[in-house]
Amino acid sequence: MSIQSRLETYILDNENPASNFNLGLEYENVGQSSSAISYYLRAAERCNHSSIAYESLIHMGYLYDGQGKRGRTAMSCWRKALSMMPKRPEAYYYISRYYNWISEYDQGYLFSKLALEFCEFDLEPLECTWYIDPTKYKLCLEFDNGLSAWWWGKVDESKQILLDIYNNKVDLLPPYQKNILIKYLKEYFKLDEI
Amino acid sequence: MFENFVKHVTSGGGIIKPLLIDPKLTNGLGLMNPSVYIDDGKILVNIRSVNYTLYNCETPHYEHVWGPLVYIHPEDNLVLATKNYLCILNDELNIDWYKLVDTSKFDTKPIWDFHGLEDARLVRWDGKLYMTGVRRDCNTIGSGRMELSEIEMSNDYVKEVSRTRIPLVGEPGEICSYCEKNWMPIINKPFHYVKWGNPTEVVKYDFETDRTIQVSHTNIHNIAHDLRGGSQVIPYKDGYLGLHHITYLTKVAAGRRDGMYRHQFTYWDKDWNPIKRSPVFSFLTGKVEFTCGLAEYGDSFLITFGFMDNAAYILKTPKKVLEEFLDVDSK
Numbered sequence: 377m378s379i380q381s382r383l384e385t386y387i388l389d390n391e392n393p394a395s396n397f398n399l400g401l402e403y404e405n406v407g408q409s410s411s412a413i414s415y416y417l418r419a420a421e422r423c424n425h426s427s428i429a430y431e432s433l434i435h436m437g438y439l440y441d442g443q444g445k446r447g448r449t450a451m452s453c454w455r456k457a458l459s460m461m462p463k464r465p466e467a468y469y470y471i472s473r474y475y476n477w478i479s480e481y482d483q484g485y486l487f488s489k490l491a492l493e494f495c496e497f498d499l500e501p502l503e504c505t506w507y508i509d510p511t512k513y514k515l516c517l518e519f520d521n522g523l524s525a526w527w528w529g530k531v532d533e534s535k536q537i538l539l540d541i542y543n544n545k546v547d548l549l550p551p552y553q554k555n556i557l558i559k560y561l562k563e564y565f566k567l568d569e570i
Numbered sequence: 571m572f573e574n575f576v577k578h579v580t581s582g583g584g585i586i587k588p589l590l591i592d593p594k595l596t597n598g599l600g601l602m603n604p605s606v607y608i609d610d611g612k613i614l615v616n617i618r619s620v621n622y623t624l625y626n627c628e629t630p631h632y633e634h635v636w637g638p639l640v641y642i643h644p645e646d647n648l649v650l651a652t653k654n655y656l657c658i659l660n661d662e663l664n665i666d667w668y669k670l671v672d673t674s675k676f677d678t679k680p681i682w683d684f685h686g687l688e689d690a691r692l693v694r695w696d697g698k699l700y701m702t703g704v705r706r707d708c709n710t711i712g713s714g715r716m717e718l719s720e721i722e723m724s725n726d727y728v729k730e731v732s733r734t735r736i737p738l739v740g741e742p743g744e745i746c747s748y749c750e751k752n753w754m755p756i757i758n759k760p761f762h763y764v765k766w767g768n769p770t771e772v773v774k775y776d777f778e779t780d781r782t783i784q785v786s787h788t789n790i791h792n793i794a795h796d797l798r799g800g801s802q803v804i805p806y807k808d809g810y811l812g813l814h815h816i817t818y819l820t821k822v823a824a825g826r827r828d829g830m831y832r833h834q835f836t837y838w839d840k841d842w843n844p845i846k847r848s849p850v851f852s853f854l855t856g857k858v859e860f861t862c863g864l865a866e867y868g869d870s871f872l873i874t875f876g877f878m879d880n881a882a883y884i885l886k887t888p889k890k891v892l893e894e895f896l897d898v899d900s901k
Binding site for chain 1 (some may be wrong): 574576577580586587588591593594597598599600601618622623624625626627629631632634635640642643644645646647854855856877878879880881
């Protein structure tokens with residue numbers, strides 16, 4: 377679908393959350409993140425506490441983060457999503473990843489730990505969210521938990537987590553995380569056999 | 571209140587098109603408040619490109635932690651910055667060509683937090699193409715004044731070749747207004763503007779004397795809202811047509827500011843008496859919508875507007891649809 381056709385559908389029923397969400401998705405697909413955010417927010421507001429609202433907030437956070445130096449707002453979107461559906465893993469993952477990215481490892485550890493403790497990882501994947509493979513949230517949260525543990529002084533715990541991933545599921549990790557995992561095991565844990 | 575004017579127009583044979591600039595140039599940030607002008611048969615559109623994304627919710631449940639209406643700019647650079655892209659559209663209203671307007675010849679270091687020429691309307695007066703909008707970066711308190719930026723276009727560039735700051739009406743040195751913006755250029759009356767719509771005040775800027783004088787001031791009418799500036803004012807039939815914006819400012823429970831914009835057409839006679847006013851309307855039911863452009867184009871009008879400061883659109887409106895819309899309240 378194109379923006380034009382989604383726009384025409386939207387105009388006919390612009391109170392419909394799906395029409396708003398789909399138009400947001402088209403704007404996102406062509407890199408117009410501000411436009412997308414407006415329609416995602418409208419979609420969320422028109423279906424409180426449904427999966428469309430949750431998914432819209434996940435996208436809004438991702439887009440604000442991608443615009444650069446807007447982390448407080450990205451975080452606010454993800455936190456709202458998390459509080460809406462606290463058993464889903466996506467919001468925890470993006471929050472934890474963001475905190476680790478900005479070196480707030482205690483927060484990264486906290487949110488990944490909470491997710492691994494409380495989330496249900498066998499829920500239906502979100503329909504239109506493919507920032508990572510939707511089957512890999514648990515594994516990526518384990519990775520972020522292990523990474524943040526290293527930087528927060530939990531060295532043994534970090535080694536245990538990262539080695540477990542390496543020994544049992546390393547090929548399931550997305551390439552970016554896989555490269556970092558190997559780097560950590562070699563450089564920080566001095567495991568030359570890796 | 572008439573909601574979703576665009577639906578009304580498209581169901582009457584009109585067309586809407588999104589206006590997009592390559593996100594590699596804009597970082598995908600807000601495109602807003604476009605202005606359309608027909609220049610020797612060519613459809614010119616200026617699109618305002620900003621460094622922020624507006625967050626504006628409709629319900630308390632979705633308030634940002636900083637309030638319902640927040641400009642999300644880089645957290646280490648708390649300014650609202652504007653650039654402008656001049657575009658040529660084809661007859662299908664798709665953008666064929668665009669260039670960033672190069673303003674470097676006249677730019678000085680901004681000394682207030684709103685940078686650049688905002689909400690620039692396009693108009694050609696005395697053979698020269700102008701962008702005329704508000705600039706607020708010239709003093710430390712952000713006083714807004716309308717400016718005239720003369721524009722030169724070639725295949726390879728668009729650049730500002732002169733810049734004039736329009737003084738207030740009154741004696742030189744008199745400061746009686748903090749911010750003047752959204753004056754509506756009257757396209758067939760050089761350097762004339764409609765300042766606002768109720769009462770209708772028409773002013774003229776004189777380059778020779780560098781003074782602005784009041785040309786017309788009609789009686790105030792008993793309507794419930796202010797009629798602020800908006801589009802250009804265009805001659806139509808025996809009078810003039812323009813599109814105003816209306817601002818409804820509110821506060822949420824926590825005392826933070828919020829707002830909603832709506833619109834209204836006015837049709838004036840030759841002496842600036844308002845003959846008809848349309849219903850107050852929204853384009854797409856967004857809270858923040860804003861128009862800077864109105865042009866006559868064949869059997870239609872072209873209207874350009876921004877949606878939530880984050881998206882820009884052009885709406886081709888059959889004349890018959892708009893004429894009937896103007897007559898709604900008089901039936």
